[in-house]
Amino acid sequence: VGGDGPPVTPVLFPAVGALWVRQDPEEMWVTAGDEVALGCQVLVAEPWDRLRLEWVKDVGYKVLCAARLSPTTATPTAPCTPRFHLAWTPPRATLSLRQAQGDDTGRYLCRVTLEI
Numbered sequence: 001v002g003g004d005g006p007p008v009t010p011v012l013f014p015a016v017g018a019l020w021v022r023q024d025p026e027e028m029w030v031t032a033g034d035e036v037a038l039g040c041q042v043l044v045a046e047p048w049d050r051l052r053l054e055w056v057k058d059v060g061y062k063v064l065c066a067a068r069l070s071p072t073t074a075t076p077t078a079p080c081t082p083r084f085h086l087a088w089t090p091p092r093a094t095l096s097l098r099q100a101q102g103d104d105t106g107r108y109l110c111r112v113t114l115e116i
Contacts, residue, residue, distance in 0.1 A: 018044055018045035018046045018114075019042070019043075019044055019045075019112065019114050020042070020043040020044075020045075021040060021041070021042055021043075021110060021112045022040070022041045022043075023038065023039065023040050023041075023108075023109075023110050024038075024039045024041070025038075025039075030100045030104075031100070032099075032100060032101055032102060033099050033100065034099075034100050035096070035097070035098050035099070035100075036096065036097040036100050036104075037094055037095070037096050037097075038055070038094065038095045038096075038108055038110075039092055039093070039094050040053070040055070040092065040093045040094070040095070040110030040112070041091055041092050042069075042090075042091050042092070042093065042112055043091055044071075044091075044114065047071075048071060048114060049070065049071075049115070050068055050069065050070055050115040051068070051069045051070075051112055051113065051114055051115060052066070052067075052068055052069075052112070052113040052115055053066070053067050053068075053069055053086075053088075053093050053110065053111070053112050053113075054066045054067075054110075054111045054112075055084070055086065055093075055095045055108060055109070055110055055111075056108070056109050056111055057106050057107070057108055057109075058106045058107035058108070058109070061109075062081075063081075064080060064081050064084050064095065064108075065079070065080035065081070065084055065085075065086040065095060066079060067079075067086055067088065067093075068115070069088050069090075069093070071090055071091075072090070073088075083097055083098065083099070084096070084097055085097075093110065095108065095110075
């Protein structure tokens with residue numbers, strides 16, 4: 001989510017083992033009051049049972065939402081900070097924010113861990 005500062009560029013991770021994570025859009029400029037949707041596509045080369053997905057914000061890497069996800073269950077109950085909502089429609093997780101505010105400016109990172 002961008003504001004008065006430079007554009008925000010999400011991180012694209014190269015393949016690490018059998019897990020690929022891709023964020024989109026790559027950058028976004030938002031005006032106060034706008035609705036925002038940030039996507040995180042998760043591709044796993046081998047069958048899996050559970051992932052831990054977290055959306056974090058760059059300022060101190062504060063966790064905005066965290067959830068344990070399965071490949072077949074859509075939209076888990078995910079504890080999110082107020083104003084944020086997480087949706088999971090395999091293989092994509094979407095972090096939504098209604099009515100962006102000035103303090104929402106920053107870099108957002110989708111952090112995924114394959115649980116064994």
